[in-house]
Amino acid sequence: MTELEKYIQTYFGVSNDELSKISAFFKPVSLKKGAYFLKKGMHADRLGFVQSGIIREFVSIEDKEITKWISTKGYFVVDLSSFVFKQTARWNIQALTDCELYVIDNSDYLKIGQVIPHWTELEKLFIAKCFTVLEDRIIQHLSMTAEERYLALFSFNKDLFNQVPLQYLASMLGMTPETLSRLRKKTVG
Amino acid sequence: MTELEKYIQTYFGVSNDELSKISAFFKPVSLKKGAYFLKKGMHADRLGFVQSGIIREFVSIEDKEITKWISTKGYFVVDLSSFVFKQTARWNIQALTDCELYVIDNSDYLKIGQVIPHWTELEKLFIAKCFTVLEDRIIQHLSMTAEERYLALFSFNKDLFNQVPLQYLASMLGMTPETLSRLRKKTVG
């Protein structure tokens, strides 16, 4: 079973037979460091799965880049509002390192529903799960200090802090790089 | 067409015939000020639509109440993780004023799918839309100051500030009541 199939299995709980039907639609795509999977304002007609490497989703607001999320192995990358609602993309999606993705375009994606019974139901559940994750993230911002948010992310995934430029993690945590630097110093020594 | 049908029409874009089939499942429920529609830890087996009144979704964290959202007329109230995934509820949902709701329980909700073709697809789209709203809210917290978040909410819905106790709006905006009070003074006078 490929990495992709393993994750689809975990997320969607489909049979092995269905699994191979789904994963057959995905095509490997390499992305060089710095290259964009998607640019804001374009049309997101594809969904990616991160096989290896690090990808950043961000948006520029008044000369600042706001990093919404960092995706590593096992994450899907997509601009949902664009992929689902055919609107122009709201996020930039850029490779921070060389990446290996598995990519499916929208027309093939629609074919999954024809092959897998109840696929729409599985999609719904997956998106609902993503919704609850964002709910948690909102609560973090309403109830935690910068330090607490840093500690929460650090305990959730220590490796990120070795692999990802800290300026992007700072942005994703809602603080400046200087503040993150000081918090790291404070909570280590 | 009832208020409920009007909103379902707007959100889901179904035919008039389907509309009345759907809305027939909803039953009117009155909620007295202070009463709970749902308590954290319970099982959320119903979905509500706010016909009138104000409802607060919140969670208690270390002796503080964090208000996640304030729902007024036209909003659905539900704990999605509990309603969809049968987990225990993560949010308290409480009436801030006397409320009129339309409520559907989970078993009736499941019947909608048997009556309306493509209902699961419509559900998926609705939840996806909710997801993108939360994405925006995350970006607000990553990129805006407390004052900017206050101004954004105020320009989006001025009425809220007359109808809802300010302490709850402050929490929902991620600031203390004192800070909100000062921002209001600052930006009016």
Add this chain to the structure above:
DNA sequence: GCTTGCTCTTGACAAAAATCAAGAAGTTTA
């Protein structure tokens, strides 16, 4: 090997926001 960039850290300072405490204003209750 030596620039040239980048990224991160550090320091000094400023601004934003939280905390603590007190009091005003408005509601509810007895």
Add this chain to the structure above:
DNA sequence: TAAACTTCTTGATTTTTGTCAAGAGCAAGC
């Protein structure tokens, strides 16, 4: 109507976080 609550405001102060500026540490490329 008065007392008891609750909510909101205000002031004084502290803490947290951001800004600006400089420099250290590395890595890539010439």
